[in-house]
Amino acid sequence: MSFQPQEQVDLRPYNTLGVSARARYFTNVRIQPQLQAAMRWAIENDQPWLLLGGGSNLVLAGDVPGLVIRLEMSGKRVVHEDDEHVWVRAQAGENWHELVRWTLEQGWSGLENLSLIPGTAGAAPVQNVGAYGVEVRDVLQQVLVLDALDFGLKHLSVEECRFDYRDSLFKREPGRRVILSIDLRLRKRPQLQLEYGPIRAELERRGISEPTPLDISDAVIAIRQSKLPDPAVLSNAGSFFKNPVIAAGQAAELKQRYPEMVQYPLADGQVKLAAGWLIEQAGWKGKCVGDACVHQQQALVLVNHGAASGADVLALAAQIREDIAGRYGVNLEIEPVVIDAE
Numbered sequence: 337m338s339f340q341p342q343e344q345v346d347l348r349p350y351n352t353l354g355v356s357a358r359a360r361y362f363t364n365v366r367i368q369p370q371l372q373a374a375m376r377w378a379i380e381n382d383q384p385w386l387l388l389g390g391g392s393n394l395v396l397a398g399d400v401p402g403l404v405i406r407l408e409m410s411g412k413r414v415v416h417e418d419d420e421h422v423w424v425r426a427q428a429g430e431n432w433h434e435l436v437r438w439t440l441e442q443g444w445s446g447l448e449n450l451s452l453i454p455g456t457a458g459a460a461p462v463q464n465v466g467a468y469g470v471e472v473r474d475v476l477q478q479v480l481v482l483d484a485l486d487f488g489l490k491h492l493s494v495e496e497c498r499f500d501y502r503d504s505l506f507k508r509e510p511g512r513r514v515i516l517s518i519d520l521r522l523r524k525r526p527q528l529q530l531e532y533g534p535i536r537a538e539l540e541r542r543g544i545s546e547p548t549p550l551d552i553s554d555a556v557i558a559i560r561q562s563k564l565p566d567p568a569v570l571s572n573a574g575s576f577f578k579n580p581v582i583a584a585g586q587a588a589e590l591k592q593r594y595p596e597m598v599q600y601p602l603a604d605g606q607v608k609l610a611a612g613w614l615i616e617q618a619g620w621k622g623k624c625v626g627d628a629c630v631h632q633q634q635a636l637v638l639v640n641h642g643a644a645s646g647a648d649v650l651a652l653a654a655q656i657r658e659d660i661a662g663r664y665g666v667n668l669e670i671e672p673v674v675i676d677a678e
């Protein structure tokens with residue numbers, strides 16, 4: 337298959353932070369042979385590549401070297417079912433939220449807490465997307481990948497994906513394995529997860545005492561819409577920092593100094609802190625570097641009011657990290673993938 341990429345394409349429409357950055361080369365792929373042709377072209381021309389889904393978990397630090405490959409493979413279908421479960425296969429370019437709603441409308445549960453997360457199905461395993469007490473690894477059966485090392489197709493099990501909190505093999509070795517499709521194991525008889533966050537309160541507010549998975553999805557959508565800026569209205573990349581995990585001793589010391597500090601003890605004895613709480617308490621809400629600002633309502637989200645560059649966003653993030661490290665002795669890690677400039 338012959339391959340000819342576009343050149344010098346502005347990626348602003350392709351990242352939810354809305355920063356302008358040019359891709360030296362750019363292509364959309366809808367079928368696997370196009371993907372292979374693009375990757376072979378990049379190898380032959382000694383160009384790195386960047387895999388792009390919905391661009392909702394990226395910070396483009398500047399113009400992007402090499403070839404940007406936007407994955408647009410579509411399709412979803414049932415591949416297997418028994419009395420208890422149904423196995424759904426979704427191609428990488430499927431819109432995640434539309435996939436979630438489609439499975440719920442069929443009467444299958446498992447994805448309801450993960451409603452309204454932007455992006456594609458293929459990217460969901462990359463940072464093991466999670467919300468309201470559920471992570472994609474809880475429902476994932478396997479992924480099909482194209483390995484750039486030998487161009488072989490491989491199924492990887494959940495164990496092989498080496499998932500962690502907002503992390504996986506794919507995030508640690510970016511670009512090497514292209515996720516072509518994901519298989520999800522969904523339940524015919526729901527097992528609902530209502531304990532996390534304000535889901536129960538939202539259901540009560542709606543007068544629902546025996547919720548269905550669709551009710552939970554509706555509640556999650558309402559909660560998210562009330563808390564998080566919609567990237568279509570105000571550009572952002574969701575939570576900008578991971579919630580830091582610290583040793584119990586340090587957590588106890590901090591609790592003495594800041595009795596109000598939000599802390600979640602973990603099974604392994606460590607303690608998770610709320611990054612948003614730390615940033616808010618340190619007075620960062622509404623602070624800006626150029627057009628890059630900490631969101632007025634949600635301190636964990638950095639927004640672009642229009643003309644911010646990736647460098648502005650990263651400069652603001654660096655100031656926040658330095659301040660939080662100085663105040664609390666806590667290291668904040670950036671959650672989105674930072675793509676270095678040319």
Ligand SMILES: Cc1cc2nc3c(=O)[nH]c(=O)nc-3n(C[C@H](O)[C@H](O)[C@H](O)COP(=O)(O)OP(=O)(O)OC[C@H]3O[C@@H](n4cnc5c(N)ncnc54)[C@H](O)[C@@H]3O)c2cc1C
Pocket residue numbers: 352386387388389390391392393394407428453454455456457458459460461462463464465466467506510511513514515516564565566567572573574575673
């Ligand atoms: C408003 C908002 C709310 C959000 N809420 C949440 C949330 O609640 N929980 C959460 O976990 N995340 C959340 N996110 C982050 C983001 O939505 C997810 O990480 C999502 O899975 C990213 O999908 P994407 O298609 O946009 O990926 P992109 O941003 O396009 O890519 C992200 C990374 O994955 C790689 N990649 C993309 N597709 C593939 C593929 N097929 N194979 C291999 N690598 C690939 C890219 O190279 C890049 O490194 C939020 C983001 C926003 C803007």
